[in-house]
Each structure stands twice: as C-alpha cells, then as structure tokens.
Amino acid sequence: MDHGSEILPARTSNVGSMTVRRALPQRTRRTVGAWCFVDHMGPVAIGSTAPAGVGVHPHIGLQTVTWLRAGELLHRDSLGSEQVIRPGQVNLMTAGRGVAHAEEPTASRGDLHGVQFWIAQPEHARHGAPAFAHHAALPVVTLGHAEVTVLAGTCAGVRAPAEVATELVGIDLALRRGTTVVPLDERFEHALVVLEGAVRVRGLDDAVITPGRLAYLGLGAAEVALEVGEDAAAVLVGGVPFEAPVTMWWNFVGRTRPEIETARADWAAAAPRFGALVSPLGRIDAPELPWASGR
Ligand code: MN
Numbered sequence: 001m002d003h004g005s006e007i008l009p010a011r012t013s014n015v016g017s018m019t020v021r022r023a024l025p026q027r028t029r030r031t032v033g034a035w036c037f038v039d040h041m042g043p044v045a046i047g048s049t050a051p052a053g054v055g056v057h058p059h060i061g062l063q064t065v066t067w068l069r070a071g072e073l074l075h076r077d078s079l080g081s082e083q084v085i086r087p088g089q090v091n092l093m094t095a096g097r098g099v100a101h102a103e104e105p106t107a108s109r110g111d112l113h114g115v116q117f118w119i120a121q122p123e124h125a126r127h128g129a130p131a132f133a134h135h136a137a138l139p140v141v142t143l144g145h146a147e148v149t150v151l152a153g154t155c156a157g158v159r160a161p162a163e164v165a166t167e168l169v170g171i172d173l174a175l176r177r178g179t180t181v182v183p184l185d186e187r188f189e190h191a192l193v194v195l196e197g198a199v200r201v202r203g204l205d206d207a208v209i210t211p212g213r214l215a216y217l218g219l220g221a222a223e224v225a226l227e228v229g230e231d232a233a234a235v236l237v238g239g240v241p242f243e244a245p246v247t248m249w250w251n252f253v254g255r256t257r258p259e260i261e262t263a264r265a266d267w268a269a270a271a272p273r274f275g276a277l278v279s280p281l282g283r284i285d286a287p288e289l290p291w292a293s294g295r
Contacts, residue, residue: 003189005204005216010193010212016054016103017241018044018112023079023193023214030200032216034166036062036246036253037118039212040195043111046071055281056102057273058267059095061126061246063119063164066091067134067151069174069195069233071112077101078275081132083247087114090135092162095253096121098266098273099130102281115195117170119152120246120253125165127234128246130275135161145175146226153239156183158192159292168239174235175199179227182236185223189219190238197232201225203209209234250286255290264289 008029010021024038025031042096046052053073066075068087075091085091093101114201123129139150139158150160153169160170162290169185179202184190192215199209201217202225209215217224219241226234248252252263264286266273 003220005218006216007207009211010214013039015041016052017038018042018052021212024191026214029216030246030248031120031242032237033168034120034122034242035170035237035239036120036248037169038193038235038237041112041114041116041117043070043113045094046105046109046112051282053104054102055284056100056265056277056279057251057268057284058098058100059251060098060263061091061121061123062095063117064093065117065119065152065274066114066171067235068112068189071110071114072106072108074106074257075101075243076104076279077132078277079130080133081130083134088138090138090151092133092164094121094131094134096126096128098263100274100277101275102279103118104279104281107221113195117237118253119164119168120242122165122243124217133163138176138200143182145163145178146180148173148182159214166239166242168237170234170237173226173234173236175226175227175228175232177231179225179231181223181225183223183240184221186222187240188238189241190209190217190221190224191215192217192224192234195233195235197228197230199232199234200227202227220242225266232234236292249289261289264290
C-alpha cells in the first residue's frame with residue numbers, strides 16, 4: 001500500500017472537562033473524505049474529576065457523529081432533542097445553518113470512552129436546516145477476526161442508517177487476535193484511529209498504530225489488512241475527497257473567514273439561527289479569533 005499513506009500524531013486538547021486526542025484535523029491534512037474532525041475521548045473514569053460533558057455551544061456546516069464504547073452522555077439541543085446515548089448507538093446532529101447543543105453527564109458511573117466525529121457538509125447541504133437523529137441499533141458485521149459496527153455509509157455491503165450528504169464510510173472495529181482484511185471503496189481515501197491496544201497495518205510499512213496517532217491510508221486502496229496480537233479497538237473513516245478546502249475554527253465549519261466571523265458574532269449576540277438552550281453546564285463563549293476580523 002502506498003496511495004500516499006502516512007502516520008500522523010494526534011494532539012491533546014480539552015473539551016469541557018475532558019482531555020481528548022484530536023486525530024483530525026491535521027495541519028497537513030484537514031479532511032479525510034468529508035470527515036473533518038475526530039476526537040478520541042477517554043477512557044476516563046466518570047466523576048473522577050469534574051463531571052464529563054460540555055456546556056451549550058453552537059455549530060454550523062457540519063454533522064456531529066457521537067459514538068461511545070463505554071459510558072453514557074445526555075445530548076440536548078436547541079431543536080428540543082433530549083437523548084441519552086449508550087455504547088453501540090450513534091447520535092447524529094446536523095448543524096446546517098446553525099444549532100446549539102450540550103453533552104451532559106448522566107447518573108451512570110464507570111468509564112467514559114468514545115469518539116466524536118464531525119462530517120463537513122457539502123455546499124448543497126450546509127446552509128440547510130438543523131436536525132437530530134438517534135440511531136439506537138446499528139448494523140454489525142463479522143469480518144475476519146473483527147466485529148465491525150457500521151456507523152455511517154456502507155462496509156462489506158452493510159449500510160448504516162445515518163443520513164449523510166456525501167459518499168463516505170465510518171466503522172468501529174473490535175479486533176481479536178489475528179489478521180482481518182477490511183474491504184475499502186477504491187474511490188475513497190481512508191484513515192485509521194486506534195482506540196485501544198495496538199494494530200499493525202499491513203502494507204503501511206507494517207507500522208503498529210496505537211492510540212494517539214492517525215494512520216492515513218491514502219486514496220485508492222481496495223482493502224486494508226489489520227493484525228493484532230491482543231484485543232484492540234479502532235475506528236476507520238473514509239470518503240470521496242471533499243469538494244473544497246474547509247475553513248474550520250472553534251465549532252464552525254465553513255469556506256471563508258468572513259462567514260466564520262459572522263457565526264461568531266451571531267453566537268455572541270444569541271442570534272436566532274442557533275436557537276435557545278439552557279444547560280446546568282452553562283453556555284460557552286467563543287474564544288477570540290486567531291486572525292484580525294473584518295477582512
Ligand atoms: Mn458540539
């Protein structure tokens with residue numbers, strides 16, 4: 001496998017009270033297909049420090065895909081949605097022109113472990129209405145030594161219920177000892193993020209990927225062989241290379257700085273585009289822009 005593959009380090013970031021490994025975006029690689037953000041949270045003991053979760057904040061131009069391997073979170077948003085998510089389920093929030101939400105702790109104890117992905121919305125969808133969907137049951141397929149849960153798109157002929165606007169795939173892999181060959185769509189570029197354990201990627205210099213790194217598998221691969229010596233967990237994302245470069249800042253995905261500046265000002269002014277939501281975790285103000293505004 002070459003296909004322009006490479007291994008990139010994730011960086012550590014703070015989301016609410018949680019420390020996360022941010023595998024995407026990368027400075028040199030903003031998107032993989034339409035996937036523009038991959039945050040790996042935990043495993044962290046709930047209640048060990050501050051409560052897990054994040055206060056009310058806005059989004060534009062993206063879909064959030066929340067996937068838990070352990071624990072629970074309560075999703076609430078300005079559309080009136082109120083939904084506990086548990087392992088094996090997906091919460092899919094579509095921001096479009098604007099939405100606000102919070103992720104709050106529940107009474108559950110134990111570890112919290114999961115991933116939040118963002119999918120950049122294409123031009124034809126990104127100015128549309130916000131929406132929320134909860135998928136309580138997802139398709140699971142056995143592939144080699146792996147149990148594969150299809151979070152979005154299609155894998156091995158099995159399609160996830162999540163409604164997305166571009167051709168893409170997102171899967172969770174529970175890997176057992178041995179080598180598992182995962183079929184890939186050759187029209188896609190793909191990347192692998194390991195959540196637990198160590199995964200050897202055949203062909204990618206046989207590199208062993210561990211949590212905190214992103215293995216970019218490149219464009220055009222027909223399959224990837226993953227070898228593990230002990231149980232491991234990973235997520236794989238892919239898609240048709242995105243239609244345009246994205247401008248991402250804070251919780252906003254757009255195309256230009258002025259539209260990001262407008263979204264920031266609208267959030268500061270509590271503009272109707274984001275709706276209204278109150279959370280015990282409070283409301284999060286946008287940070288200062290890293291560039292001079294008014295350009
Ligand atoms: Mn969010």
